[in-house]
Amino acid sequence: xxxxxxxxxxxxxxxxxxxxxxxxxxxxxxxxxxxxxxxxxxxxxxxxxxxxxxxxxxxxxxxxxxxxxxxxxxxxxxxxxxxxxxxxxxxxxxxxxxxxxxxxxxxxxxxxxxxxxxxxxxxxxxxxxxxxxxxxxxxxxxxxxxxxxxxxxxxxxxxxxx
Numbered sequence: 662x663x664x665x666x667x668x669x670x671x672x673x674x675x676x677x678x679x680x681x682x683x684x685x686x687x688x689x690x691x692x693x694x695x696x697x698x699x700x701x702x703x704x705x706x707x708x709x710x711x712x713x714x715x716x717x718x719x720x721x722x723x724x725x726x727x728x729x730x731x732x733x734x735x736x737x738x739x740x741x742x743x744x745x746x747x748x749x750x751x752x753x754x755x756x757x758x759x760x761x762x763x764x765x766x767x768x769x770x771x772x773x774x775x776x777x778x779x780x781x782x783x784x785x786x787x788x789x790x791x792x793x794x795x796x797x798x799x800x801x802x803x804x805x806x807x808x809x810x811x812x813x814x815x816x817x818x819x820x821x822x823x
Contacts, residue, residue, distance in 0.1 A: 678782030680792035694813035
């Protein structure tokens, strides 16, 4: 922490993997972790401090609520965020991602969506995952992934993101 701000342990220039939970918290604006998600996405990614990647799986997961609600406006809002947010790129599920996800699942029994998202981060060269999933710490450790985890709920609990 410096001067009332914090980098949450995220190095300048580190590539971030942004999980669906962080995207949904950011877009909602009303979740307990929304301010933490906004601190990272607006303060680090949109500003250009850090590049970020999301998996195509996150595209799918992020669009479920708007489609379920039957809101064309909400679908358009989410799609605009996913396609045009500065310094945030959508990474496809490639053979390399699928292969890495299979290794993650084999060693941890992680659900396929989580394995695919984490594998996307590995293949994209992310060194930090931003998520709000309590299982990810264990999955990352057991699969020996070269990714550190920054949990939004831990940031929110400190009150530093407000």
